[in-house]
Amino acid sequence: SDNTNINRTQKARAHTNIALIKYWGKADEQLIIPEDNSLSLTLKDFYTDTEVRFDKDLTADEIVFNNHLMNKAESQKMINFLNIVRQKAQQNIFAHVKTQNNIPTAAGLASSASGFAALAAASSKAIGLDLSRKDLSRLARRGSGSATRSIFGGFVEWEKGNNDQTSFAKPIEENVDWDVNLVAVITNRHEKKISSRRGMKISKATSPYYQAFKQVTSRDLITMKKAISNHDFDLMGHTAEENAMKMHALTFSSDPSFTYFNGDTLKAMQLVHELRNEGINCYFTIDAGPNVKVLVQHDNLKKVIRKFKTAFGQSNVVATVPGPGIEYLN
Numbered sequence: 001s002d003n004t005n006i007n008r009t010q011k012a013r014a015h016t017n018i019a020l021i022k023y024w025g026k027a028d029e030q031l032i033i034p035e036d037n038s039l040s041l042t043l044k045d046f047y048t049d050t051e052v053r054f055d056k057d058l059t060a061d062e063i064v065f066n067n068h069l070m071n072k073a074e075s076q077k078m079i080n081f082l083n084i085v086r087q088k089a090q091q092n093i094f095a096h097v098k099t100q101n102n103i104p105t106a107a108g109l110a111s112s113a114s115g116f117a118a119l120a121a122a123s124s125k126a127i128g129l130d131l132s133r134k135d136l137s138r139l140a141r142r143g144s145g146s147a148t149r150s151i152f153g154g155f156v157e158w159e160k161g162n163n164d165q166t167s168f169a170k171p172i173e174e175n176v177d178w179d180v181n182l183v184a185v186i187t188n189r190h191e192k193k194i195s196s197r198r199g200m201k202i203s204k205a206t207s208p209y210y211q212a213f214k215q216v217t218s219r220d221l222i223t224m225k226k227a228i229s230n231h232d233f234d235l236m237g238h239t240a241e242e243n244a245m246k247m248h249a250l251t252f253s254s255d256p257s258f259t260y261f262n263g264d265t266l267k268a269m270q271l272v273h274e275l276r277n278e279g280i281n282c283y284f285t286i287d288a289g290p291n292v293k294v295l296v297q298h299d300n301l302k303k304v305i306r307k308f309k310t311a312f313g314q315s316n317v318v319a320t321v322p323g324p325g326i327e328y329l330n
């Protein structure tokens with residue numbers, strides 16, 4: 001086929017996102033169609049840069065992650081994703097992929113969201129597809145659910161849809177021009193033991209509270225959208241914290257039961273409660289790992305940072321603000 005322009009390097013940057021209304025369960029595991037809509041905030045300082053070049057002389061994909069050449073097992077999810085891209089472009093040609101996580105102070109906040117969003121953007125463009133952001137969101141979804149949302153900046157909603165065509169994210173407020181800050185508290189830098197993929201599957205199959213979670217999540221989503229449109233920080237923070245706890249209740253109530261919390265996670269949650277008792281309005285949310293993210297406004301930011309640095313150490317506390325969607329770097 002005519003692929004004269006294909007042997008060129010395409011670079012893209014995608015930022016990670018933090019879910020304020022959690023995605024926890026799939027209606028379709030193959031296509032990654034979620035059980036419920038979710039809503040997230042894209043973050044400025046945590047991102048992945050990926051470059052892709054398709055090369056007809058290659059006999060397999062070659063993937064370098066943080067300067068380390070991945071073996072077949074490590075790169076299988078990304079190879080599966082590139083197979084989808086090749087199929088869409090009707091090209092049978094392998095790729096050089098170089099991907100770098102730019103997460104301050106090393107691991108702990110590594111994310112499949114920014115990883116697959118960056119890979120979707122770089123690989124689709126490198127192979128000659130010119131996708132709209134909606135179609136890019138649909139493509140990123142095939143790599144990892146949370147990546148669906150990282151195509152867009154600011155506050156983003158992933159509409160669950162009911163098939164490959166209708167399940168994609170939409171921006172709610174791309175340029176967040178009001179006072180929202182996030183402080184990430186790293187309590188453990190090691191990779192989680194139970195992947196989100198496995199954790200949500202166990203929860204959906206076994207937690208007696210799963211249907212209740214679906215009901216409250218649809219209500220929380222409405223409240224969250226109202227909070228965002230009114231720029232109501234306290235309603236946003238409170239709703240995010242409550243929704244996170246409902247998600248984590250699904251892990252505790254699964255069979256076998258499990259949790260992403262460690263002792264320091266609980267300590268960080270307690271510090272947020274203490275700060276609120278002191279009149280400092282801040283709220284936590286926690287993903288499928290032990291690290292805690294604290295939402296806070298500018299006037300209280302320094303106090304919150306000081307409190308967590310004292311408790312967890314200087315290098316384990318990183319502040320950021322809302323960030324942009326996909327960027328092509330060339």
Ligand code: 2P0
Binds near residue numbers: 024038112147196
């Ligand atoms: C989310 N989290 O909405 C949820 C809430 C964490 C808590 O990690 O199986 O890595 O690749 O679709 O996107 C979502 O898990 O799982 C996730 P897959 P993903 O961000």
